[in-house]
Amino acid sequence: MRIGVLTGGGDCPGLNAVIRSVVRSSDNLFGSSVVGFRDGWRGLLEDRAMELDVTKADGILTRGGTILGSARVNPEVFRDGLETVRETLRARGVDVLIPIGGEGTLTAASWLADNGVPVVGVPKTIDNDIDGTDLTFGFDTAVSIATDAIDRLHTTAESHQRVLLCEVMGRHAGWIALHAGLASGAHLTLVPEQPFDVDEVCAMVSARFARGDQHFIAVVAEGATPKEGSMEFRVGGIDEFGHRRFTGVAQQLGEEIERRIGKEVRTTVLGHVQRGGTPTAFDRVLATRFGLHAAIAAHEGRTGQMVALRGTDITLIPLADATKHLKTVTPERLAEVVSFFG
Ligand SMILES: Nc1ncnc2c1ncn2[C@@H]1O[C@H](COP(=O)(O)OP(=O)(O)OP(=O)(O)O)[C@@H](O)[C@H]1O
Ligand SMILES: O=P(O)(O)OC[C@H]1O[C@](O)(CO)[C@@H](O)[C@@H]1O
Ligand SMILES: [Mg+2]
Numbered sequence: 001m002r003i004g005v006l007t008g009g010g011d012c013p014g015l016n017a018v019i020r021s022v023v024r025s026s027d028n029l030f031g032s033s034v035v036g037f038r039d040g041w042r043g044l045l046e047d048r049a050m051e052l053d054v055t056k057a058d059g060i061l062t063r064g065g066t067i068l069g070s071a072r073v074n075p076e077v078f079r080d081g082l083e084t085v086r087e088t089l090r091a092r093g094v095d096v097l098i099p100i101g102g103e104g105t106l107t108a109a110s111w112l113a114d115n116g117v118p119v120v121g122v123p124k125t126i127d128n129d130i131d132g133t134d135l136t137f138g139f140d141t142a143v144s145i146a147t148d149a150i151d152r153l154h155t156t157a158e159s160h161q162r163v164l165l166c167e168v169m170g171r172h173a174g175w176i177a178l179h180a181g182l183a184s185g186a187h188l189t190l191v192p193e194q195p196f197d198v199d200e201v202c203a204m205v206s207a208r209f210a211r212g213d214q215h216f217i218a219v220v221a222e223g224a225t226p227k228e229g230s231m232e233f234r235v236g237g238i239d240e241f242g243h244r245r246f247t248g249v250a251q252q253l254g255e256e257i258e259r260r261i262g263k264e265v266r267t268t269v270l271g272h273v274q275r276g277g278t279p280t281a282f283d284r285v286l287a288t289r290f291g292l293h294a295a296i297a298a299h300e301g302r303t304g305q306m307v308a309l310r311g312t313d314i315t316l317i318p319l320a321d322a323t324k325h326l327k328t329v330t331p332e333r334l335a336e337v338v339s340f341f342g
Helices: 015-030 075-080 082-091 103-114 139-160 175-184 198-210 249-261 280-297 331-341
Strands: 002-007 032-036 049-052 096-101 121-125 161-169 189-190 217-221 266-269 305-310 311-318
Touching: 002 015, 002 161, 002 175, 002 305, 015 096, 015 175, 015 280, 075 103, 096 103, 096 280, 103 121, 103 198, 121 189, 121 280, 139 161, 139 217, 161 175, 161 249, 175 189, 175 331, 189 198, 189 305, 198 217, 198 249, 217 249, 249 266
Parallel strands: 002 032, 002 096, 096 121, 121 305, 161 217, 161 266, 189 217
Antiparallel strands: 032 049, 305 311
């Protein structure tokens, strides 16, 4: 058999570990060859093929990023290219394609499956917002990086009796903010799932300083927004790939806090630091297991599916089910944080 593999959407620590695992297990268990397609779906539209073998996959387990490159392609352009995709796969002799990506890549994979292309999806994203899997690889790494950064912000904020806002990634889901906030003992966590009230934020800051505390740390997910009418908020429209353009919610909130209560605020935006570099041991293991089980599913003809972590087991779920909804932070999980720091 011949397997195709590509990485789509934003990169994520652990992508190379999946690629290595697909290559090794296809070779060792089934004697199959693997071809990679560079730069996400663009690789299939433009036949950017790259032969992969055990030697090429050597030493990439610990490397961040993706040796195949990644890209975003306008969804309409991709759908218009269905015949080209089929032709590329036929010409390269691919029996089953393994796309590794976030909700967009997996939605495209599900659509390909509906159109008769054999695929087995692998979920990736630091945002941890793919439904049907308990976790995605990359999330643990991103939370570790954010936690380390916030730990450091605590001491400098204390020294200057400042309010420090740390903006972390999380387009639609606040999982990184929630976990990094809990792990680092932040005083407030703002997530996209629950618009914040600036009056309440200012009241919390004032109350903390009034009782003699020396600093205030808030973790703000990049996708968080103020409640309607709560403050003036600059929005950035939609980019060519259908994603909201962010305009720096933490910076805007910081300016508003300074204006309202006169506390000195500093903002740190962690950005792509959260996505770069080597994956944690946890993410290496999860990515490796996903790659192995995706290769096995492909060889068993169990296509139209996505590998998923359920408890400690790797299972398969239909791509159509996994891409119906995003997995967002539940009110119960948010309540845990509020009850702790309130
Ligand atoms: N509804 C769709 N139909 C067809 N193709 C799609 C669809 N949604 C996304 N895609 C394709 O999948 C690509 C990757 O999607 P997207 O940019 O959302 O990244 P992702 O895989 O969700 O990863 P990230 O977590 O970084 O967002 C898109 O650039 C587009 O080519
Ligand atoms: O690297 P880009 O294309 O700016 O994408 C950033 C987005 O990708 C993610 O890292 C993963 O979905 C989000 O957290 C973030 O909003
Ligand atoms: Mg996406």
